[in-house]
Structure formats: C-alpha cells, structure tokens
Amino acid sequence: MIKFQNVNKKYDNGYEALKDINLTIEQGEYVAVIGLSGAGKSTLIRCINRMHDISSGSLMVNDVEVSTLKGKEVRKLRRGIGMIFQSFNLVNRISSLKNVLVSFVPDMSMWRKILGLYTKQQKIEALEALDRMNILDKAFIRVDQLSGGQQQRVALARTLAQKPSIILADEPVASLDPITAKQVMTDFQRINEELNMTIIINIHHVDLALEYATRVVGIRSGEIVYDGPASEVTEQILEHIYNGKLEEELSGN
C-alpha cells in the first residue's frame, strides 16, 4: 500500500511541484496518472522510490515511512520497487540477458559484483523473466539492436527479475508507435493481473490510460484534481484536468 498524506514537494529553485497530495493506492491496483507536462506527474511517482525527496508530509510505502529513510534503507526500499522509463534506460552495449541480470547485482557478494559472476539460478530466473515478456529468443542479442518495443520489454523483464511489489512507469510508451504502445500496456496489465503487482503509470495517451488502467489520477499544477475509476472519466473531467489552467486564467481575467 502506498499512502501520501499532505505531501508537498518544493524544488531548490522554489518551484512547487506537489501541493498537499493525499492519495492512497492499494496493493495490486493499476493506476494511470494523467495531466499536462510539468504538472508534477513525474515528481509524484519519483517520490515513491525516493528518487526525489518530499519537502513535507508523510509518504508510507508498505508501512514504511519513506521520507526519513537513509542510505542502505533507501536502497532496500528501491529493491522492492521496479521502475520503467520512457527511453528504456538499458545498458546498450550488452545483451538482453546481461541487462536483466544486473537486477541481481545489489544482493551479490563483493567479488561476484566486481567480476560480474552470476549463479546458474540467477541466470535461470533472468531467462524466465525474459520468457514472461516473450522475448526469450532475444536473450543473447545486444539491446541496441532491438526495436523500441522489444527494448521496453527487456526493461520490464529486468524489473520483473527484481520481484518488486510495485512498478512505477514514467511515460513508458511515449517513444513507441501506437501498436507497440498498446502491446506494452497489455504487458503491464498482464503483470498486474498475474503477479498482483501495483502498477503506477504516468501517461500522455488518455485513450490508453482509460482503456487499460482501472484507476485514474488527474494532476494539474501539482494538485490532484481527479481521482476515481477509469470508467467514470468523462469528457468534462478531462477538460478539467487538462484545460483547468486555461479556465483559471480566463476567470482571473
């Protein structure tokens, strides 16, 4: 369970990215976070695994207060949370299999880390993760030779090998074509249903968000302006999330 209570986030330059966020996400939900660029979507999900610090309030992840964690505890938190990026963030020069294997590295002994020696069990688990994403046949191919969709699947396999309870995805389909984007969204759905992992996705494609996610959170200039089932999102609500700024300015004038 993820619980934001009165969370504020102010950047060093004074920009208020999150304002008084209250949000509870139960284990196993598939949540899409929508809103304009710069509304705070990315900041919101990056607070969950402490890639960003919050300025005030309380943020609990699986009954652990995230904001006070230090060093080793932060890394332990992150071990339990997977992250997917817009540009896949894979190591380009090495094979898919090796990319998946790096998710075991933090738990390995010093000398195994340095030499990059993985156990047979780890290799089997990594191959299983690739198989789950249907790209087992690309295991020994360098990732820079794969298509965007395939690379995102390798990234998903890497995250799965980590066995997280939560997956955060920051614009996972923004650099993919529409068909591949749908496939990747289906992959998330499958992971969500089969493994009961919480999925939180930042997404610009509203149609995909409504089609695949079960819950939608709308963010506008750092505030949650909608939180409800995807099925209940109407044209007016979208207008509210995306054009609210415009409305405000018009009424202000």
Add this chain to the structure above:
Amino acid sequence: MSILKAKSVELPNGKTITFKRSKAPWIILVLLICFYYSVQITGFDMQVLAKRIGQFWVIIGDMIPPNWKYLNKLWQPLFDTIKMSLLGSILGAVFALPLAYFASSNMIKNKSVVAAFKFILSLLRTLPTLVAALIATFIFGIGTMAGTVAIFIFTVAYVGKLLYEQIENADLKAFEAMHSMGHTTISAFRCAIMPQIMPNYLSNAIFCFEGNVRYAAILGYVGAGGIGLMLNESLGWRNYANVGMILLLLVVTVFIIESISEYFRKKLM
C-alpha cells in the same frame, strides 16, 4: 579594406541578409608577425642550415651498414625496455580507473573531492616523463625500476584524464535505472557505465603502451635502464654504426608493436 566589409544581399522578396565578415585576414596577419619574431628570437639561419645539412648525410652514411655484431648485446636492453613499458602501462591503466572515477563530477557529488582528483591527474600530466624518470632514479636507483615508475606515472595521468572525460560524457540513463533498483553508486557505475567506457578505456591503454615503448627507448638517457642506455653510450663514442643498429632495431620493434596495437584497437571499436 574592402575584404573586411560586411556583405549584404537582397532576396527577390525584398528581405536583406547581412553576412558576417571574415576574420581570416587578421588571423593571417597575426600569424605572420608571430612567425617573423620567432625566427628572430630562435636565431634560425637559413645559411647555417644550408651549410651544415651535409653533416646529416655524413652521419647517416656512417650508420650504414649498421654493426650487426652489436645486435647480440642489444636483445637484453631491448627486452628491458619492452618490459618497462608493458608493466608500467598495465599498472598505470589499472590505477587510472579509480582515480578517474573519483575525478568524475557525475559520479562523485562532493565537488572538492572531484577537484582534488582532477588536480592530481593534471599535476601528474605536467610532469614530463623524462623528469619523472630522473627523479625515480634518485629514489629507486639506476635501472629499469626507475623507468617503470616513470612510465606508470605517465600512463596513470594520460589514461586517467581520457577516462574521466569519457565517464563524464557517458549516457546516464542506465545509471539512473540502476539507482532506481537499489544499486549503490559504485555498483551502478560497474553495471551501467563500465560497459560503455570499456572499449575506449582498453583502446587508450593499448595506445598509451604503444607510445610508451618509444618513450622507454629514451629513458635510458637519464639512467632509467633499457636500450636508451646503449644509445647514449654509442652516441657518446660517436660509434654511428652501433647507433644505426640500435635505431634499426627500435624501428622494427616499434613497427611490430604498433601493428599489433592497431589490430586490437580496431577489434575493440
């Protein structure tokens, strides 16, 4: 001054566009002045060059044919030279990695640590190898040990500098992903940055070794062992046939090592 005047053209639709005027004439003028004064200051004299150039051919003539009997005495110093450069290069390249890591501003957040390591690397780079070798002979005594240390220092500085520049230019996307899954910074460096920099790192180390063989050949001049010692001795005795033999051997050796190095560096790219 017409060449310096800004040119402007008018497009058919009436818009005018002004070109920037070229600075080339000024630059050429400055270069000519510099050239004139450098000739004056260094006392370069065309007449001396024309008069004495013949001596060059005399020495070359003395070197041919080289003294083949001398070859037997040269193998040991030659291997010393190669050993010196190989050992110094390998150790230097290995030590360069941690230094470069700590000198990279995107890996180490503490600015004073980064500045300190960058300073160490540039300090080592300003030390000419010959001077380093000379100092090393005072510390370790005359012989190959001093040469190895000098080459080690040069390699650390050279490979280290190129390496930290590569680390700072590396793609940090995968590095960010490593952090997000709970890696420490060192571990993220090992998994995300090392694969990116490895080919260039090895290539630079091999290239450095190639240059070091040539450097090592003259280190004998300051007593740091190897074939330079023999070269110094033969030149001192004006024994040009011996000098010719040494130079021939060096040319062949350097050529072989360069070919091998080029082959492996091409493979790495």
